Amino acid sequence: MRKKTTIYDVAKKAGVSPSTVSRVMNTPGIVAEKTRKKVMETIKELSYIPNMLAASMPRNRTNYIGLIIPDVTNTFFSNLIRGVQDVCEKHGYSVLVVNSDDSQEKEKRYLKLLYSRRVDGVIMTAAGYREAKYSEEELSLMRKMRIILIDREINGLNAPIIKVKNFEGAHDAVKYLISMGHKKIMYLAGIRGTKTNEERERGYLSALEEAGIKWKHRLVGNFRMDTAYRKIKNYWHRAKDLPTAIFAANDFMAIGALKAFSELRIKVPEEISIIGFDNIPFSDCTFPPLTTVSQPTYLMGKKAVETLIKSIDKRKIMRSVELETELIKRESVKNIG
Amino acid sequence: MRKKTTIYDVAKKAGVSPSTVSRVMNTPGIVAEKTRKKVMETIKELSYIPNMLAASMPRNRTNYIGLIIPDVTNTFFSNLIRGVQDVCEKHGYSVLVVNSDDSQEKEKRYLKLLYSRRVDGVIMTAAGYREAKYSEEELSLMRKMRIILIDREINGLNAPIIKVKNFEGAHDAVKYLISMGHKKIMYLAGIRGTKTNEERERGYLSALEEAGIKWKHRLVGNFRMDTAYRKIKNYWHRAKDLPTAIFAANDFMAIGALKAFSELRIKVPEEISIIGFDNIPFSDCTFPPLTTVSQPTYLMGKKAVETLIKSIDKRKIMRSVELETELIKRESVKNIG
DNA sequence: TTGTACGCGTTATCAG
DNA sequence: CTGATAACGCGTACAA
Numbered sequence: 001m002r003k004k005t006t007i008y009d010v011a012k013k014a015g016v017s018p019s020t021v022s023r024v025m026n027t028p029g030i031v032a033e034k035t036r037k038k039v040m041e042t043i044k045e046l047s048y049i050p051n052m053l054a055a056s057m058p059r060n061r062t063n064y065i066g067l068i069i070p071d072v073t074n075t076f077f078s079n080l081i082r083g084v085q086d087v088c089e090k091h092g093y094s095v096l097v098v099n100s101d102d103s104q105e106k107e108k109r110y111l112k113l114l115y116s117r118r119v120d121g122v123i124m125t126a127a128g129y130r131e132a133k134y135s136e137e138e139l140s141l142m143r144k145m146r147i148i149l150i151d152r153e154i155n156g157l158n159a160p161i162i163k164v165k166n167f168e169g170a171h172d173a174v175k176y177l178i179s180m181g182h183k184k185i186m187y188l189a190g191i192r193g194t195k196t197n198e199e200r201e202r203g204y205l206s207a208l209e210e211a212g213i214k215w216k217h218r219l220v221g222n223f224r225m226d227t228a229y230r231k232i233k234n235y236w237h238r239a240k241d242l243p244t245a246i247f248a249a250n251d252f253m254a255i256g257a258l259k260a261f262s263e264l265r266i267k268v269p270e271e272i273s274i275i276g277f278d279n280i281p282f283s284d285c286t287f288p289p290l291t292t293v294s295q296p297t298y299l300m301g302k303k304a305v306e307t308l309i310k311s312i313d314k315r316k317i318m319r320s321v322e323l324e325t326e327l328i329k330r331e332s333v334k335n336i337g
Numbered sequence: 338m339r340k341k342t343t344i345y346d347v348a349k350k351a352g353v354s355p356s357t358v359s360r361v362m363n364t365p366g367i368v369a370e371k372t373r374k375k376v377m378e379t380i381k382e383l384s385y386i387p388n389m390l391a392a393s394m395p396r397n398r399t400n401y402i403g404l405i406i407p408d409v410t411n412t413f414f415s416n417l418i419r420g421v422q423d424v425c426e427k428h429g430y431s432v433l434v435v436n437s438d439d440s441q442e443k444e445k446r447y448l449k450l451l452y453s454r455r456v457d458g459v460i461m462t463a464a465g466y467r468e469a470k471y472s473e474e475e476l477s478l479m480r481k482m483r484i485i486l487i488d489r490e491i492n493g494l495n496a497p498i499i500k501v502k503n504f505e506g507a508h509d510a511v512k513y514l515i516s517m518g519h520k521k522i523m524y525l526a527g528i529r530g531t532k533t534n535e536e537r538e539r540g541y542l543s544a545l546e547e548a549g550i551k552w553k554h555r556l557v558g559n560f561r562m563d564t565a566y567r568k569i570k571n572y573w574h575r576a577k578d579l580p581t582a583i584f585a586a587n588d589f590m591a592i593g594a595l596k597a598f599s600e601l602r603i604k605v606p607e608e609i610s611i612i613g614f615d616n617i618p619f620s621d622c623t624f625p626p627l628t629t630v631s632q633p634t635y636l637m638g639k640k641a642v643e644t645l646i647k648s649i650d651k652r653k654i655m656r657s658v659e660l661e662t663e664l665i666k667r668e669s670v671k672n673i674g
Numbered sequence: 675t676t677g678t679a680c681g682c683g684t685t686a687t688c689a690g
Numbered sequence: 691c692t693g694a695t696a697a698c699g700c701g702t703a704c705a706a
Binding site for chain 2: 004047049051052053054057062071072073075078079081082085089094095096097098099112113115116117118137140141144225255258262281282285286287
């Protein structure tokens with residue numbers, strides 16, 4: 001790799017000073033039209049591409065945003081990433097993505113990395129399903145950075161958070177089931193102790209209560225498809241008082257249930273109705289297509305960067321946001337009223 | 338944000354020169370144990386975190402890898418990303434991911450961005466399904482960077498490429514179908530003119546020929562689920578000589594077919610066998626679980642960075658790699674022999 | 675409107 | 691083994 005063209009090369013060839021070239025690129029308005037043109041030409045000729053790296057130093061800004069998520073491979077997060085990237089790109093920012101795998105240790109390492117890289121802001125969904133404890137050292141590091149949280153809070157850190165209305169989403173779903181004539185609705189639960197699961201379960205219970213329905217049942221799950229599959233099969237083999245509908249804490253589990261029923265020769269939705277949560281891609285490719293509660297993951301990413309960037313560029317204060325869910329009615333629910 | 342701790346702060350407090358602090362961090366071996374300890378202590382005390390940004394300048398290395406893909410949201414690529422990230426992280430590199438949306442224009446813009454960011458290397462899957470034409474200007478920019486291609490080549494650019502054996506993968510799949518007694522096998526095609534599709538189709542034809550089978554049929558598709566769905570429904574309504582098995586150019590289309598047959602009340606695999614290609618997540622959640630050809634996407638990412646980093650760190654030359662596919666036998670194929 | 679000179683935080687070189 | 695000093699490429703007060 002031969003030497004790269006610098007701002008000096010352009011300046012010399014155009015017969016101006018480096019500062020003028022710099023101005024042409026950053027504040028074109030304040031330079032005489034004639035010189036501006038001359039400089040622009042030279043830039044083209046030499047196909048000069050400015051060194052953002054070098055520019056970052058005096059500016060004290062990298063135009064990088066750090067993004068810490070559990071796993072890119074999870075569609076929930078890849079959609080989030082896309083939201084983040086799209087907005088970032090529009091504002092001249094680049095995204096540095098890392099996977100925490102829900103490990104606090106990795107998370108800590110990456111936080112240091114991002115600090116070291118001098119990113120202008122960080123978007124993170126805290127590792128671990130349960131509320132984790134953070135050492136004072138980590139908290140202090142986080143406080144040195146401009147951080148915005150997604151979905152999960154961090155005790156002791158006063159950072160704004162973007163989340164969805166889990167309670168309302170679950171409430172709506174169950175209410176819909178009730179409106180379709182269902183009176184025996186089971187909750188296929190996620191991991192206990194996680195805020196996400198608790199909120200969805202509360203939504204489930206409250207809808208039941210509102211309708212004056214006493215029948216309720218929770219099948220313990222862990223957000224995973226295979227577990228739901230096994231639990232359902234197991235349960236249907238020995239239970240006597242079976243539900244007519246299931247509200248699953250997420251789509252993976254709903255799909256696991258779908259699979260179980262398919263093997264049990266129990267028809268969905270004719271014999272049992274199912275609603276999921278998340279609206280992951282493919283929830284519309286199941287048989288039957290899954291009725292589910294949609295999480296605006298893309299929007300979450302978008303909102304997060306928007307507030308972050310506003311805070312960076314215009315020094316505005318960041319505020320928490322709660323996003324609405326949406327009930328996507330497909331074909332896994334039947335009206336038995 | 339208050340002023341950040343620098344190497345000078347550490348040096349002063351430890352009573353040494355900045356160079357010594359630098360050495361402690363980069364080449365600990367060459368500094369006296371006693372001073373090293375002293376410096377390490379001071380670093381801890383001040384919780385100093387080095388500024389990689391600043392270090393990048395004199396080093397002329399950013400330890401960033403640029404990754405250009407069509408879309409993070411596509412599981413094919415998110416797996417690739419993960420492979421890239423995991424290896425990068427191990428070697429102290431960070432990844433800058435951008436989405437081209439298969440647009441050459443965006444691709445070009447991002448190439449410039451990555452150059453401007455002074456990434457140490459670029460991994461890209463060229464935009465567009467068909468072979469695209471690149472201007473001399475773009476080619477020259479690409480030649481200035483250390484680039485490694487994924488899956489698709491670029492005419493006029495002599496860059497190494499990582500790809501999978503599409504021909505062999507397709508060949509194996511169809512051969513398997515034949516071994517299961519199928520003699521009328523249809524090809525559900527992807528976009529014509531794309532190398533991926535051509536290679537898979539050649540694999541299909543060659544397996545047929547090898548077995549001396551004359552019956553063949555191609556249903557034109559475009560790699561998309563809904564198209565496959567419609568084509569299949571249409572075809573089954575009016576065709577007379579129906580196949581007993583289908584080899585789809587990718588999983589999306591295979592799933593589209595699955596859906597069509599489900600609605601047509603045609604049982605898979607009892608009445609028709611199906612094989613897909615890609616092994617996307619969820620191909621094991623369909624009914625029945627899809628038999629398919631697995632692409633090692635994670636491995637592709639891994640291989641790409643490995644060669645790239647070797648080239649950066651040890652100035653070794655980069656070589657192209659062709660990866661093996663694997664036939665994943667699930668339940669969408671029946672032995673009718 | 676333009677140019678000069680300094681600073682950004684680190685590494686590399688060279689002398690000691 | 692350690693310290694002084696010159697880059698690295700750009701932005702920006704300040705001077706002209």
